[in-house]
Amino acid sequence: MMGVISDAGKVVIFFFRILGVWKRKSISSQLMFEQIWKVTMQSALTTGMAGFFVGAIMTIQFTMQMKDFGALGYLGGLATSTTIREVGPLLIAFMLAGKVGAFTSAELGTMRVTEQIDAIRCLGADPIQELVLPRFIAIVISSFFLLGLGLLLSIFGGILLGEVFSGVSFEEYLRHIPTIVSLPSILTGLFKCFIFAVVLAVICTYRGYTTTGGAKGVGLAVVKTAVGTMVTIVIADWVTSLLADITLRAVLGT
Amino acid sequence: MIQFKGLVKKFGDRIVLKGLNLSVQKGEILFILGTSGTGKSVLLKNLMGLMKPDAGQIWIEGEEVSSFSEEQYLPIRRKCGLVFQQPALFDSLTVFENIAFGIRRHTKDSEQEIQKKVTKALGLVHLKNIENKFPSQLSYGMQKRVSLARTIALEPKVLLFDEPTTGLDPVTTSAINQLILELSRNLKTTSIVVSHDMRCALDIADRIIVMDQGSIIEIGTPEELKKSQVSLVKDFLSEVLEKEARQ
Ligand SMILES: Nc1ncnc2c1ncn2[C@@H]1O[C@H](COP(=O)(O)OP(=O)(O)O)[C@@H](O)[C@H]1O
Ligand SMILES: [Mg+2]
Numbered sequence: 001m002m003g004v005i006s007d008a009g010k011v012v013i014f015f016f017r018i019l020g021v022w023k024r025k026s027i028s029s030q031l032m033f034e035q036i037w038k039v040t041m042q043s044a045l046t047t048g049m050a051g052f053f054v055g056a057i058m059t060i061q062f063t064m065q066m067k068d069f070g071a072l073g074y075l076g077g078l079a080t081s082t083t084i085r086e087v088g089p090l091l092i093a094f095m096l097a098g099k100v101g102a103f104t105s106a107e108l109g110t111m112r113v114t115e116q117i118d119a120i121r122c123l124g125a126d127p128i129q130e131l132v133l134p135r136f137i138a139i140v141i142s143s144f145f146l147l148g149l150g151l152l153l154s155i156f157g158g159i160l161l162g163e164v165f166s167g168v169s170f171e172e173y174l175r176h177i178p179t180i181v182s183l184p185s186i187l188t189g190l191f192k193c194f195i196f197a198v199v200l201a202v203i204c205t206y207r208g209y210t211t212t213g214g215a216k217g218v219g220l221a222v223v224k225t226a227v228g229t230m231v232t233i234v235i236a237d238w239v240t241s242l243l244a245d246i247t248l249r250a251v252l253g254t
Numbered sequence: 255m256i257q258f259k260g261l262v263k264k265f266g267d268r269i270v271l272k273g274l275n276l277s278v279q280k281g282e283i284l285f286i287l288g289t290s291g292t293g294k295s296v297l298l299k300n301l302m303g304l305m306k307p308d309a310g311q312i313w314i315e316g317e318e319v320s321s322f323s324e325e326q327y328l329p330i331r332r333k334c335g336l337v338f339q340q341p342a343l344f345d346s347l348t349v350f351e352n353i354a355f356g357i358r359r360h361t362k363d364s365e366q367e368i369q370k371k372v373t374k375a376l377g378l379v380h381l382k383n384i385e386n387k388f389p390s391q392l393s394y395g396m397q398k399r400v401s402l403a404r405t406i407a408l409e410p411k412v413l414l415f416d417e418p419t420t421g422l423d424p425v426t427t428s429a430i431n432q433l434i435l436e437l438s439r440n441l442k443t444t445s446i447v448v449s450h451d452m453r454c455a456l457d458i459a460d461r462i463i464v465m466d467q468g469s470i471i472e473i474g475t476p477e478e479l480k481k482s483q484v485s486l487v488k489d490f491l492s493e494v495l496e497k498e499a500r501q
Contacts, residue, residue, distance in 0.1 A: 115342040118304045122331050123356030123404070126324070 007228075014206045015198075018136055021128045027137070031130070035138030040145050043099045050095055051150030054087055055079065055157030063166040072166060076158060076173035077180030083154045084181060084189040090237055092150050093196035096143055097229040101204040104135055105225040108208025109218040117209070132209060136201045143197035147189070184252070188244040195240050196233050203228045255280040255444055256301070256412065261310035263296055270296050272468040273310065283438050283445045285455035287490060288465035294448040295339060297465075298414050302336050303327040314412075332360045335410030339417045339448075341397035343389040343404070349376075350385035353404045360408055375407035376400075379433060395426040402430070406437060413437065415447040419454070427451070431458060452494045456480070464490065 058079040066072055108131065111117050120127045155177075162168040204225045211221040256278040263271040270293040278284055286294050299305045301312060303322060312320045319330055343352050353372045357363055363371070376382055379399040389397055398418065405413070415434065419427040431454045438445045449455060455462050456476045464472040464479075464487050472484045479487060 115338040115340050116344060118299070118302075119338060119342040119344075119404075120355075121304060121324075122302055122336050123408075124328055124331060124359035125355070 010210075011202055011206050014209070015202045018128060018132060018202070018205070021126065022133055022137075025126065025129045027129065027133055031134040032137055035134045036141050039096075039100050039138045039142040042103065043096055043142070043146055044149060046099060047092055047095045047146045047150045048153045050091055051088070051153035052157035054083060054091055054150075055154030055159075056161040058083055058087065058154070059158040059161040060165055063162075063168075067166070072168055073172060074176050074180065075162060075166060075168050077176030079158045080151075080155060080177050081181045081185050083158075084151060085185040086189075086192075086237075086241075088147060088151050088154065089189055089192040089196055090233070092143060092147050092193065093200060093233045094230065095150075096139065096146065096197070097200050097204075097226060097233065100139055100142075101200050101225050101229050102222050104139070105204045105208035105211075105221045106218055108132070108135075108205060109211035109221040112209065112211045113214050113217055127209075132205045136205055139201035139204075140194070140197040143193055143200075144190075147193045184244075184248050188241075188248070191244060192237065192240050195236050199232050199236050200229050203232060255315060256446075257311075257313040258297075258301075259311040259313070261297070261300065261312065262308045263293065263300060263305065264308050270468050271300075271307070274468070274470060276463065276470060276473075278444060278446060279460075280444055281438075281442060282460040283434070283447065283458055285459040285462045286446065286448045286465060287450065287452060287455060287462060289486075292465045293468045294465060295416055298336060298416055298446070298448065301414065302331060302334060328360075332408060333410055334412040334414060335405035335408055336414040337402050337405045337416060337418060339420070341389065341394070341401040343397055343401055345389055347388075348385065349387050349389070349392075349400050352389070352400060353407050356404060356408050371407050372403075375403040378406060378437065379403045380429070395422050398422065398426075399430070402433070406441075409441065410443065412444045412446070415445065415449075417448055417450065419449065419451055427454075434458065452490045453497075456494070 059075060062075055062079050062082075063072065066075060066078075108117075111131070117127045117131070120130065159170045159173050162173040163170060207221045207225040207228070211217045213220070258274050258276045261271050261274040262269065274297065286297070288294055296305065300307050300320075301314075303319065303324075307320050310320070311318050314330055314333070317330075319327070322330065343349075344355065347355065350372055353375055354368050357368050357371055372385065373382075376384070379402050381396065381399055381403065384392065384396070384400075389400070392400065402418070413434075418434065419430050422430065431451070434445060434447060435458045437443060447455075447459070456479070459476055461473065461475055462479050463470050464482075464484070466486055472479065472482050472487045474482070480491065482488065482491070
């Protein structure tokens with residue numbers, strides 16, 4: 001338990017260190033765009049596929065619950081709203097944790113144990129500025145692209161299964177999306193997506209950057225990244241849901 | 255030129271360096287020998303500011319650097335070049351960009367000057383026409399030489415070598431040892447060489463230090479060392495002498 005708390009503390013300190021470097025030093029936009037491209041391309045296929053199936057599953061689940069009430073007209077709106085608000089961001093964060101998080105911690109960890117990070121410092125550069133920061137920002141930005149992609153495909157998945165499984169035509173499926181998918185649910189989704197991306201980015205770069213103990217250490221860093229990000233993302237989901245709810249109530253006065 | 259005073263380094267409960275005292279003269283070649291895990295690499299990393307000592311002082315040309323910040327360390331890292339135990343080349347960069355990396359950051363040289371320095375550094379390690387290759391396309395021995403070139407391209411006054419020949423074949427080993435001697439004499443650098451190679455130490459060192467469990471147990475010129483009564487030193491020596499007797 002003490003270990004977990006001290007780890008969490010170190011991650012938070014590392015986060016502020018990244019922010020400090022971001023504020024003080026310039027960042028090569030070329031390095032950053034390379035990373036954004038890499039992260040997005042790495043995860044586009046898996047995220048898109050997962051999005052498609054989530055849309056499909058949501059549609060099936062809602063159909064089974066709603067058809068007895070004869071409320072299938074609202075199917076598209078409800079499935080899409082749930083995806084944007086909750087399942088989409090969570091799913092995409094898990095996807096990114098599995099792919100990008102593991103990859104980034106392994107990459108930085110390998111650079112650490114092969115002394116490349118020390119070499120960068122000896123050659124007069126700041127590894128936080130040149131290695132960690134571009135990856136950190138790239139993960140956060142890419143996760144928005146991937147969220148958009150995932151949501152788009154989840155709507156396709158929903159439409160397809162609406163036609164095949166529920167007998168709802170695609171005009172009917174789409175009709176209630178604008179009425180049910182409200183601005184608050186979109187904002188909640190975006191906010192969650194942002195928080196999850198930051199959590200993932202800071203944990204995987206921290207784990208990679210602080211790897212010790214050779215090839216075995218790199219393996220351990222990847223495992224710790226996977227476990228740490230999944231657990232923290234679930235906790236963050238709960239906290240952000242609560243925060244979003246409170247904020248929306250306060251703002252909308254309901 | 256360089257002085258360690260009562261240097262202590264701990265990892266958790268483990269004390270790796272136990273109050274180490276050492277001074278290095280300008281222009282000398284100093285060899286540090288010792289079994290694995292006695293803290294030789296840790297000593298070099300403390301000197302480069304890659305790790306901070308828990309106690310003690312590090313003096314470099316009249317400055318006490320152990321409490322320096324990362325920014326303050328920049329000129330020190332310009333002055334002292336460390337060649338790592340592993341090649342530590344950047345996989346995603348070509349040989350040229352690997353060697354240019356430090357020049358770009360430590361100096362304001364033009365592309366033309368950088369080009370010249372890279373070619374010169376590669377020449378010093380007897381390599382040419384590999385500027386556009388990636389590290390993964392080179393043999394381990396070549397990677398180690400490129401790594402050496404990357405460090406000497408900055409023309410440091412002090413060269414630190416961490417096991418430059420470990421894991422290399424005999425031919426490359428003697429080529430690299432020859433190179434260390436040449437560099438020290440031609441560029442007039444001060445060299446600290448961490449090594450297991452007693453033979454080579456006896457051949458090219460001005461002074462030799464033997465470390466065991468975080469302390470210096472013997473120090474002297476090669477001639478003095480041959481007469482040492484310390485058992486670990488005798489072990490190191492007998493290995494060399496036996497091998498020569500067999501040949
Ligand atoms: N970053 C580190 N964290 C924890 N222990 C370390 C670290 N670096 C070195 N050590 C430990 O310090 C001891 C000395 O290591 P090192 O200086 O690499 O030995 P060597 O003399 O073979 O170069 C070893 O036992 C090693 O496990
Ligand atoms: Mg070592």
